[in-house]
Amino acid sequence: MTNGLTIDAADRARLKAEHAAVLHKPWWQRWALLIGLVVTVPYLGFCYAFFNVGPAFENGKWDRAALYLQDWYSWRAQPRLKFADGKVTATWSSRGQYPRDARIDWLTPHEDGSMTVTFGGTGDRLEVTPNLVVAYVGGTPHEIAIGADTVTAPADAPRAVQQDGSKVIVDYGFAGQAEVRTNQVYVQRRFLGWANFWFDTHSAYWGRNPLEVIQLMFSAERIDPARSNFDTAVKDFLNNGVWQHGDILSKLLQTLVMAFVGTLLATLFAFPLAFIAARNITRSRPVNWVMKRTFDFLRSIDMLIWALFFTRGFGPGPIPGIAAIFFTDAGALGKVYAEALENVDDRQREGVKSVGASPTVVNRFGVVPQVLPVFISQSLYFWESNTRSATVIGAVGAGGIGLKLLEAMGTNSDWDKVAYMVLLILVVVFVFDNLSNALRSRLIGPRGH
Amino acid sequence: MAHIAHDPAGGISDATRTVYGHYRQQIRTRRVYSIIALVVFAIVLALSLNFANAANSGKFFDRLPYLFDFLRSFVPNDPLEIFRAMFDQPSPYADGSMKYDFTSQRMYFTDTLYVPHFIYELMVTVNIAIVSTIIGGGLAFCLCFFAATNLVGAGAVRFVVRRIMEILRAFPEIVIAGLLTAILSIGPIAAIFAVSLHTIGALGKLFFEVVENADMKPDEGLRAVGATWLERVRFGMLPQVLPNFVSYTLLRTEINVRASTIIGAVGGGGIGEAFRLSIGNNHAAKTYAIIILLLVTIIAVDQFSGWLRRRLVGNQAFEFGRGAA
Numbered sequence: 179m180t181n182g183l184t185i186d187a188a189d190r191a192r193l194k195a196e197h198a199a200v201l202h203k204p205w206w207q208r209w210a211l212l213i214g215l216v217v218t219v220p221y222l223g224f225c226y227a228f229f230n231v232g233p234a235f236e237n238g239k240w241d242r243a244a245l246y247l248q249d250w251y252s253w254r255a256q257p258r259l260k261f262a263d264g265k266v267t268a269t270w271s272s273r274g275q276y277p278r279d280a281r282i283d284w285l286t287p288h289e290d291g292s293m294t295v296t297f298g299g300t301g302d303r304l305e306v307t308p309n310l311v312v313a314y315v316g317g318t319p320h321e322i323a324i325g326a327d328t329v330t331a332p333a334d335a336p337r338a339v340q341q342d343g344s345k346v347i348v349d350y351g352f353a354g355q356a357e358v359r360t361n362q363v364y365v366q367r368r369f370l371g372w373a374n375f376w377f378d379t380h381s382a383y384w385g386r387n388p389l390e391v392i393q394l395m396f397s398a399e400r401i402d403p404a405r406s407n408f409d410t411a412v413k414d415f416l417n418n419g420v421w422q423h424g425d426i427l428s429k430l431l432q433t434l435v436m437a438f439v440g441t442l443l444a445t446l447f448a449f450p451l452a453f454i455a456a457r458n459i460t461r462s463r464p465v466n467w468v469m470k471r472t473f474d475f476l477r478s479i480d481m482l483i484w485a486l487f488f489t490r491g492f493g494p495g496p497i498p499g500i501a502a503i504f505f506t507d508a509g510a511l512g513k514v515y516a517e518a519l520e521n522v523d524d525r526q527r528e529g530v531k532s533v534g535a536s537p538t539v540v541n542r543f544g545v546v547p548q549v550l551p552v553f554i555s556q557s558l559y560f561w562e563s564n565t566r567s568a569t570v571i572g573a574v575g576a577g578g579i580g581l582k583l584l585e586a587m588g589t590n591s592d593w594d595k596v597a598y599m600v601l602l603i604l605v606v607v608f609v610f611d612n613l614s615n616a617l618r619s620r621l622i623g624p625r626g627h
Numbered sequence: 628m629a630h631i632a633h634d635p636a637g638g639i640s641d642a643t644r645t646v647y648g649h650y651r652q653q654i655r656t657r658r659v660y661s662i663i664a665l666v667v668f669a670i671v672l673a674l675s676l677n678f679a680n681a682a683n684s685g686k687f688f689d690r691l692p693y694l695f696d697f698l699r700s701f702v703p704n705d706p707l708e709i710f711r712a713m714f715d716q717p718s719p720y721a722d723g724s725m726k727y728d729f730t731s732q733r734m735y736f737t738d739t740l741y742v743p744h745f746i747y748e749l750m751v752t753v754n755i756a757i758v759s760t761i762i763g764g765g766l767a768f769c770l771c772f773f774a775a776t777n778l779v780g781a782g783a784v785r786f787v788v789r790r791i792m793e794i795l796r797a798f799p800e801i802v803i804a805g806l807l808t809a810i811l812s813i814g815p816i817a818a819i820f821a822v823s824l825h826t827i828g829a830l831g832k833l834f835f836e837v838v839e840n841a842d843m844k845p846d847e848g849l850r851a852v853g854a855t856w857l858e859r860v861r862f863g864m865l866p867q868v869l870p871n872f873v874s875y876t877l878l879r880t881e882i883n884v885r886a887s888t889i890i891g892a893v894g895g896g897g898i899g900e901a902f903r904l905s906i907g908n909n910h911a912a913k914t915y916a917i918i919i920l921l922l923v924t925i926i927a928v929d930q931f932s933g934w935l936r937r938r939l940v941g942n943q944a945f946e947f948g949r950g951a952a
Contacts, residue, residue: 431678493683495679497687587802604797
């Protein structure tokens with residue numbers, strides 16, 4: 179760059195001699211990056227072939243992926259507008275989001291038996307009669323004729339109105355779509371948000387805005403004479419048939435209990451045994467060795483194995499989860515504790531020993547005060563991590579929110595419920611992370627971790 | 628301190644007595660707090676245990692005897708069966724049922740050369756773990772410098788990157804796996820995605836903490852000669868943090884082997900699924916074969932990564948990162 183930075187030959191030789199370690203690294207260190215790349219890239223290529231990544235992505239149902247992701251934050255009303263006796267009648271499946279005979283503002287029946295379905299603005303709507311469907315797309319009408327065994331789109335139809343075999347599909351983007359068939363129109367109308375999240379259609383609170391709900395909650399006129407309105411609201415919320423809040427919250431609690439009890443019991447179990455495993459505390463090599471190998475064994479058996487094993491024994495529920503976390507973490511904590519014990523400062527022990535204390539007292543006052551912060555900090559780390567892994571363990575059969583998640587995903591249509599549970603899990607994990615961080619800072623000072 | 632001296636006449640002076648009284652008082656307060664904390668703890672534990680027992684489909688003390696019954700009935704016909712199941716050798720007890728059918732799932736390379744079923748599944752699991760660690764570690768490496776206060780300050784970039792990492796860390800893996808299985812209808816890729824995303828979050832956090840603890844003097848030197856941000860990271864930061872990065876990544880590989888086993892059991896394929904099926908169908912020999920294979924693999928991976936870390940970074944590699952799962 180500048181002349182001031184150039185060096186002459188003598189300087190160069192001197193620097194070379196002084197900093198030989200920097201300038202003469204072994205070849206494998208000097209070429210580490212290149213070697214790493216040469217190994218990694220072919221390996222990734224091999225795995226690409228091994229796992230059939232290319233074909234899998236090609237055959238992936240990507241159109242469905244968009245649908246599933248939309249389901250996370252929006253919901254679909256799916257009435258079937260059936261043609262019968264020259265009239266159009268809307269029928270809903272058992273999962274319908276409206277109560278019977280509800281007035282729906284986007285689905286208007288007319289006196290003459292026809293029906294209007296609006297998709298957002300007035301320019302986007304369907305006028306449905308048993309033998310003709312007029313689809314308005316951006317204000318322009320397109321007449322879709324319904325024959326005896328085929329439905330035909332007009333010749334000048336835009337991209338949004340498409341012939342698909344004997345049926346015609348009208349696409350309104352996010353707002354929804356309609357499938358015109360010979361005997362019915364299958365409407366999918368999409369709305370932002372989660373349908374009936376607070377109260378289901380059986381509740382007296384259904385369809386009211388938040389202000390009305392609060393007013394009704396504290397009004398003296400009872401909906402159900404047996405209990406106060408507030409109780410009814412709580413009961414209706416928890417027993418919401420679609421969202422199952424009560425069930426989900428109790429499953430979440432199970433997951434938390436699994437993590438908490440599992441880690442706590444593992445801590446209580448590993449604490450005394452670590453003293454046996456530590457070389458400097460128990461002066462018997464065979465005993466140390468046996469204890470350490472026990473820890474290794476407990477740790478090395480996967481949490482999955484323990485979980486499935488105890489699920490067979492105790493049936494699904496939190497107990498196998500607790501047992502799985504307990505056995506794995508007893509081993510892991512025992513190992514970490516024993517290592518912490520082997521690193522203690524011996525002077526404190528000697529001090530206590532020199533005044534004639536018994537071994538128990540030596541450990542209590544010479545060792546425990548040194549290692550307790552480390553122990554607690556480690557246990558809190560494990561607690562945090564277990565709060566997360568308890569979800570997965572649950573999915574294997576140990577119960578809790580994991581199993582609930584797996585069930586919801588299995589239906590492929592409850593993605594809004596999955597989103598709700600994910601949100602709950604995220605909140606809980608954040609809360610517990612912060613709780614454990616706060617506890618750790620209080621116990622061992624802010625720099626202790 | 629001069630006041631706190633022994634009274635030559637014997638006993639202690641008033642000043643000392645006051646201090647001693649305060650000391651006793653503090654000890655007593657502390658003890659009361661400890662006892663309150665312990666009682667609260669015990670109550671929470673009792674309530675939790677009670678809740679867990681009530682929520683379980685089988686009650687603990689009712690089922691405990693059956694657990695041992697299950698163990699007693701869950702033994703293979705002879706110990707060699709386990710190894711026949713492991714290496715896909717035909718069983719003498721074969722009766723056409725899946726329980727003794729060890730041979731039909733061999734993975735043939737040529738007409739005679741084959742990989743035993745469980746070992747193939749194990750390869751799938753281990754490869755999921757390694758690929759995920761490479762992908763997740765690579766992305767975490769790129770992200771971590773944007774989350775470190777000493778490199779980007781405390782601005783919006785740091786905030787956003789850290790939140791992304793937190794969400795990736797806490798996001799339940801089974802949901803990612805489940806969503807992708809629904810789309811790709813193939814397990815291992817979904818598992819790779821799920822484990823990789825989690826790895827980005829977990830390693831990213833550890834990485835940026837390492838970067839924040841790095842010595843800033845090389846960085847200052849580079850800044851003084853007008854190096855760009857990229858050059859400062861490359862020559863000032865990277866040489867310091869790389870050993871710790873490698874060590875954490877190896878540690879993560881160990882954790883990911885376990886994670887990919889579990890993800891496998893909920894639909895990701897690999898040995899986890901094989902294990903869930905075999906224990907669910909009461910195939911004792913196959914189950915024990917998988918347990919032994921997994922045990923050996925996990926110990927081998929742990930030992931190998933431990934050896935490598937010690938070689939690369941020295942004993943320092945074992946002083947940190949505990950419980951950083």
